[in-house]
Amino acid sequence: METTTPLAVVTGASSGIGAATARTLAAAGYHVVCAARRAERVEELAREIGGTAVTCDVTDEDQVAALAAQVGARLDVLVNNAGGAFGMTPVAEADSAQWRAMYEVNVIGLMQVTRALLPALLASGAGTILNVGSTAGRIAYEGGAGYTAAKHGTQVVTETLRLELFDQPVRVLEIAPGMVRTEEFSAVRFDGDQAKADAVYAGVPDPLTAEDVADAIGWMVTRPAHVNVDSLVIKPRAQAAQHKVHRV
Template sequence: MTSSASSPLRGLAVVTGASSGIGAATARRLAAEGFTVWAAARRIDRLRSLAAESAGSITAVELDVTSPESVARLSEAVSAATSGGEHGLELTLLVNNAGGAVGLDPVADADPADWLTMYQTNVLGAMRVTQALLPALAAGSGGHIVLTGSIAGHGVYPGGGGYSAAKYGARAMMETLRLELNGRRIRVSEIDPGMVATEEFSLVRFGGDAERAAAVYDGVDNPLTAEDVADVIAFVATRPAHVNIDAVTVKPVAQAASYKLARGPLT
């Protein structure tokens, strides 16, 4: 990992869903790569703890991506921070990471409220933040929008209909955005992880049922970590300005597909 002391200044990076897991790991890694990072999420206390680790390179920003008013406040703050003219701070990177899964019910039994929650965060949340920050990204010397997607956006599995529908939707949005921004100095990328063992993803999915959440990873030889995914995001975000990596799919060796997972020691 490159330290921030030796990294070039890379501008302002906004990371949503940064209070835990992949978002928090990404905020730390981008700060180490020389970005000024705004870590944005609802749980401001966690964000402040994250910021306290960073010696000033990470700022805690309260954000609810499902709230237009909250997103508007973020946009206003970014505009104020980047309005210094030629020598001011530029918004160079947006990582749309906020999202998550709720439930593992078959389509026949699924609660529409769970599907709506997933769509609001994974799709509409990313759309709101992208819309709000696109002017600031376009105003600088070059911007980059990165989405934390999922292999669930490339293939389905039993019980995953709602999450896959949301991730397919988010993927379609990003691919469309890339077409619409063609000819401008804004890059659009998607990172699609497979199984990642974080402290909260499965716990949230199963409504706080720790036993059921832990069973997801039972016997899996080395699932991905949040830091593994942050490493990929940082790599994509630090390529030369003329290079766009459209999409990266990253899985643990034990996983062949969203529905095909080896449990037990690898041979």
């Protein structure tokens, strides 16, 4: 992709944190490649922000290769946002397919996109990889073993990349949001059961929004090139911990 404007890729850009991040980076002066599975949504977003839409399932190596081909030889910022939680059953009742799906998107997909785009990030001379983790990547909770295991994977891949690329012109960052209310995350987790999704946030004054997280991401990636924000945990004031949330 030939452009003199700084170039960013955001995966999972069709909704939530991904879409908000694409808007934030576009406002900061980046040409944003909006990548997600849902073509119609990313095309609409790309039109809105003057970016480029790419239909891409990060778990599909061929689609990731096509994304890399469209990006081209140079890339300034990669935001690995594509992820998801599926189900909330205890380990004794776990659904193997759901666990595999969570590992595929939160770990394997992140790896495949990073591997494919790393040459372009290095070629920029000051690339940035920002992985969207979660406080679930740090703290376990009942019913969340599959998701917490996957997000612990996101965190450890980030830490490993930082070690492996310490002498290269690329930063490796992670943001770990806590309770964020988006239009889809919990609804997807509970297979469309809106009552269960709403119960997650019931009575919580001001959970984080996608825009709150995107604002933090925008700050992280626009620090001077020598500044590496290794990890930023961001939670609403009401959430003191995974298990301790103020509700009214």
